[in-house]
Amino acid sequence: MQEQVAQTDKSSRLYLLVDANQHILAGNLLGWPEDLSCGQPAQFSDQSNIVPSKLQAEDSDIRVRALSTRLADGRCLLVGQAMVEEEGFTDHTGYLLSWALGIITLFSLAGGGWMGLAVLRRIDTITHTATQIMAGEFSRRIPDEGKGDxxxxxxxxxxxxxxxxxxxxxxxxxxxxxxxxxxxxxxxxxxxxxxxxxxxxxxxxxxxxxxxxxxxxxxxxxxxxxxxxxxxxxxxGVRREVFTTVDFSTLLIDLVDFYQLAAEDRGVHLSAQIQPGITRLASQGLLTQIVVNLLENALNHIPAGSKVTVTLTQQEKSITLTIADNGPGIPNPADRLRVLERFVRLDAARSSPGSGLGLALVRAAMHEQGGTVELHDNHPGLKVLLTFPRLKVS
Incomplete structure (x- = not known):
């Protein structure tokens, strides 16, 4: 025991061997800890000055963790460790963590403040632009900083x-x-x-x-x-049209026959290429209005000797109606888009009767039917292409 104590004289390890009456036989502790029974683990502070003075000088309040056991001859052996190095390490670690936490908090506050200012600046840009627009500058737009966020x-x-x-x-x-x-x-x-x-x-x-x-x-x-x-x-989409199964082929043949006399009076040749048996779930009134507007538009804007051809075909998912003429047409693509707007009349049509609403009404009616209308150059003349999605009675 004394040899072990001598070898660990400069360490924080503690030894104590006492007899049954707790008389010290060997070791570097100065006495048996109070309230400690032999054979139990213990953790105590140096309240009774039983720790060697070399450890007392390093810390005024030494904590010790120890184990004790009773030997076969009745003696008690206590082996312990003074928590000097461990406490120093804990204190140092706490000190470093405190600094680290302070630095992290500082950078977090700085980063959060910078991000907050950036957000406020961009919100201020949007607000400023909105204020200018409200003041009447309708051409103003919000500047894009190109950050992709x-x-x-x-x-x-x-x-x-x-x-x-x-x-x-x-x-x-x-x-x-x-x-x-x-x-x-x-x-x-x-x-x-x-x-x-x-x-x-x-x-x-x-x-x-x-x-x-x-x-x-x-x-x-x-x-x-x-x-x-x-x-x-x-x-x-607020009109309440009744959709029924309409024989589109028969309706178109009847309308072309009805306008044959008016076409002949104007010296226009009106012909039709209609695929038979084409039916569609639609409003017969809207379909009639669409075809009538387009036929009257064609007859009113082409000279005598011209031709108008009505074509109806059916594809797998759509029905296509084409009304084409070989008159003056609308050569400018931009004008072909404009004439679908309300009250738009090109200079060449100013002398003709009408209000410039016919094609606008066709486009609106096609929208209501779920279809589209397109104007193309017929080289020469104008070709109106109507496309209807196929709808069937369920």
């Missing part, structure tokens, strides 16, 4: 929305201007006719004629407004 996506979507709103506003201004232009002539005629009738004495027959002309102008205005309402309802 959520704010860039939001800016792109908002700019797309603003572009769409700008297009709708421009369309509304154009429609308003065109309505004012197209209503001015009939309203002016109506007012002048009534004013002349009131300022000059006329026979009863002439008064009746004036009233009849006034009624005709009023009917023209009512038809114009009814067409506008029909277009708006069709585009909004």
């Amino acid at each position: 959520e704010f860039s996506d939001l800016s792109a979507r908002l700019n797309q929305m603003l572009d769409r709103i700008d297009e709708l506003m421009a369309g509304m201004r154009s429609v308003t201007d065109n309505i004012a232009h197209d209503l001015r002539s009939p309203l002016t005629r109506l007012r002048n006719r009534l004013e002349i009738s009131l300022t000059h004495e006329r026979p009863a027959d002439e008064y009746r004629e004036v009233m009849q002309q006034t009624l005709d102008d009023a009917d023209q205005l009512l038809a114009l407004f009814n067409t506008l309402i029909a277009i708006a309802q069709a585009e909004a």
Whole structure:
């Protein structure tokens, strides 16, 4: 025991061997710990000054972990370890962790503040742009910083929305201007006719004629407004049309036959190539309105000696209706898109009767039927291509 103590004199290991009466026989502890029974593990502090003085100098409050056991001859052996190095390591580790936590907290606060300022700056940019737009600068757009993050996506979507709103506003201004232009002539005629009738004495027959002309102008205005309402309802999908199984081939043959006489009067050759037996779940009234508008549009805008061909074919998933002529057509692709808008009339058609709503009504009716309308150059002439998805009664 004494040899072991001598070998570990400079360490923090503790030994103690006592007899049955707790008289020290060997070891480097100065006494048996209080309240410790032999054979039990123990953890105690140096309250009784039993730890060697070399360890007491390093720390005023030494903690010891020890094991004790009773030997066969009744003696008790205690082996322990003073927790000096371990406590120093724990204190040093705590000190380092405290500094690390402080540095991490500092960097976190700095990074969070920087990110917060960046977010606020970009929100301020969006707010500033919105304020400019509200002040009347409708061409303003949110600048894209090109970072590819959520704010860039939001800016792109908002700019797309603003572009769409700008297009709708421009369309509304154009429609308003065109309505004012197209209503001015009939309203002016109506007012002048009534004013002349009131300022000059006329026979009863002439008064009746004036009233009849006034009624005709009023009917023209009512038809114009009814067409506008029909277009708006069709585009909004609020019209309540009854869809039934319609024999499209028979309907088209009847309409072509009906317009044969009008075509002959204008010196136009009207022909049809209609695939028989094509049926579709649709509104017969809307289909009739679509074909009538397109046939009248073709007959009104082509010279005598021209040809109009109506073609109806069926594919696996769609039905195609083509009305083509060899008249002057619309050579400019941009104009072929514009004429589908309301009140758009090209210069060449200004002298022809109409209000510029026929093709707009066709497009709205096709939208309601779930189809599409496209205008193509027929080289020469115009080709109107209508595509209907095939719908069947379930």
